Amino acid sequence: MSLFKANSENPFHGPHQNQKVAHEGKDLKDASVAMIMVHGRGASADSILGLANEFDHQNKIAFLAPQANGFTWYPYSFMAPKEKNQPGLNSGLQAIYDLVEKALSEGIEKKNIIILGFSQGACLASEFVARHPDLYGGLIGLSGGLIGDSVSAKNYEGSLKNTPVFLGCSDVDPHIPKERVHETEEILSELGAKVTKRLYPGMGHLVNEDEITEINKMIDKLI
Numbered sequence: 001m002s003l004f005k006a007n008s009e010n011p012f013h014g015p016h017q018n019q020k021v022a023h024e025g026k027d028l029k030d031a032s033v034a035m036i037m038v039h040g041r042g043a044s045a046d047s048i049l050g051l052a053n054e055f056d057h058q059n060k061i062a063f064l065a066p067q068a069n070g071f072t073w074y075p076y077s078f079m080a081p082k083e084k085n086q087p088g089l090n091s092g093l094q095a096i097y098d099l100v101e102k103a104l105s106e107g108i109e110k111k112n113i114i115i116l117g118f119s120q121g122a123c124l125a126s127e128f129v130a131r132h133p134d135l136y137g138g139l140i141g142l143s144g145g146l147i148g149d150s151v152s153a154k155n156y157e158g159s160l161k162n163t164p165v166f167l168g169c170s171d172v173d174p175h176i177p178k179e180r181v182h183e184t185e186e187i188l189s190e191l192g193a194k195v196t197k198r199l200y201p202g203m204g205h206l207v208n209e210d211e212i213t214e215i216n217k218m219i220d221k222l223i
Helices: 047-052 088-105 118-130 178-190 209-222
Strands: 021-024 031-039 061-066 113-118 136-141 164-170 194-200
Touching: 021 047, 031 047, 031 088, 031 118, 047 061, 047 113, 061 088, 088 113, 088 118, 113 118, 113 209, 118 136, 118 178, 136 209, 164 178, 164 209, 178 194, 194 209
Parallel strands: 031 061, 031 113, 113 136, 136 164, 164 194
Antiparallel strands: 021 061
């Protein structure tokens, strides 16, 4: 299976292009570290940026959050066949790509760009990094996993070059089966990422203090 890769030469045009991008923290042109934050279903760019208040060094980081058209990146479960979630899926991947390119154009190295997502946003962020492997500052997948009715390492190619990855999720999340979190860990590891995975017993569909601690550890290494 050949998976879509977002690009600059022939960019995908869909529902999430030309949408708002919310900003917090340091101006992108003055920052050396950027974090792209991808919100979940029914949420907003502004709401995911609120999570940045929990992070250390927030005044040294440029936080960028794309807004999904209609507050939803794709219509069905992340475990539906990929084609059912088009054109939202490809459009969302292009939105993340464009923000990575924007950060690069302002002089921020890719190794200093963290991509974070929660829930539907975590699925989109994980899928983006797997389809566009390179050395990033980090991938943070909070209650999410790779997208599709099935996932396989053979569908991805390239190297993540020891990119640090944190995957956190409840072991009984009603939206994210723990089996998909395990599969995501395995595939990202095969792509060369350094993955830390935490499954939290009985946790709801939320972000907990231990996850914030792990995010701050990742940030500390870049500042």
